[in-house]
Amino acid sequence: MTKSTPRKRTTRPAGAATGTRKRAGAARTGTRKKDAPTKKTLAAAGEPKAARKAATDAADKPAAPPALADYSLEIQDAVRAASAKKAERITVLDLRHTSAFTDVFVVCTGQNARQVKAIVDNVEEALRVARGQKPVAVEGYRDSEWVLVDYFDFVVHVFTPETREFYALERLWGSAIRVEISDEVAARPA
Numbered sequence: 001m002t003k004s005t006p007r008k009r010t011t012r013p014a015g016a017a018t019g020t021r022k023r024a025g026a027a028r029t030g031t032r033k034k035d036a037p038t039k040k041t042l043a044a045a046g047e048p049k050a051a052r053k054a055a056t057d058a059a060d061k062p063a064a065p066p067a068l069a070d071y072s073l074e075i076q077d078a079v080r081a082a083s084a085k086k087a088e089r090i091t092v093l094d095l096r097h098t099s100a101f102t103d104v105f106v107v108c109t110g111q112n113a114r115q116v117k118a119i120v121d122n123v124e125e126a127l128r129v130a131r132g133q134k135p136v137a138v139e140g141y142r143d144s145e146w147v148l149v150d151y152f153d154f155v156v157h158v159f160t161p162e163t164r165e166f167y168a169l170e171r172l173w174g175s176a177i178r179v180e181i182s183d184e185v186a187a188r189p190a
Contacts, residue, residue: 066094066179074131075104075154079181081126082108085119087158091170094177104154105173109164113144119158120147127151 068076071092079090087108096103110116120141127133139148145163149156157169170178 066177068092068179068181071104072153074127074133074151075106077126077130078106078123078151078154078156081123082106082119082156082158083181084126085110085115085122087115087119089164090181092179092181093170093173094179095173097177098173098175100173100176102150102153102155105169105176106154106156107159107164107169108157109159109161112160116144116147116158116160117141120149120156123149123156123158 068079071094075092079092082090087110090106090108093105093107094103095105108119110119120138124135124138127135133151135149136152137148137150139150140146145160146167147158149158159167170176
């Protein structure tokens with residue numbers, strides 16, 4: 001068995017070809033950003049002129065952040081019922097634009113297990129009395145660290161402070177539209 005000597009590395013002069021051929025313009029094709037549709041491309045796609053104008057006008061105006069009144073009466077009732085039992089940090093997470101299994105999360109905090117149970121009981125009673133709606137499922141009621149009340153279209157999550165910080169649903173569902181509910185908004189009657 002003979003040892004081979006390593007080959008000596010040669011340097012190429014600047015600008016010399018590397019031996020691989022690239023198509024002309026290939027370097028530019030992958031880096032070009034797709035432009036937003038223009039009036040010309042919309043016209044070519046057959047969009048009526050009025051629709052093109054409405055689309056450009058709507059794109060120019062910033063969207064107003066959603067408010068509690070923008071959601072269904074059931075969600076509003078759930079938020080008010082939680083607020084009536086002194087729930088803290090009430091947040092509505094709008095998941096309709098994501099691939100979630102529900103449309104909305106209502107997330108709130110009770111200071112201890114007893115308050116968490118009181119919040120859950122009040123939400124269930126308020127929706128049963130006002131809307132005749134019973135939850136599909138209730139999870140975690142016995143331990144009362146994190147109680148999940150599923151109404152199919154929306155889910156109410158009631159946490160103790162430590163559990164809420166640990167699971168951080170707001171961070172987990174970061175792409176959701178967040179609506180922070182203030183005490184004054186939650187206290188208003190429907």
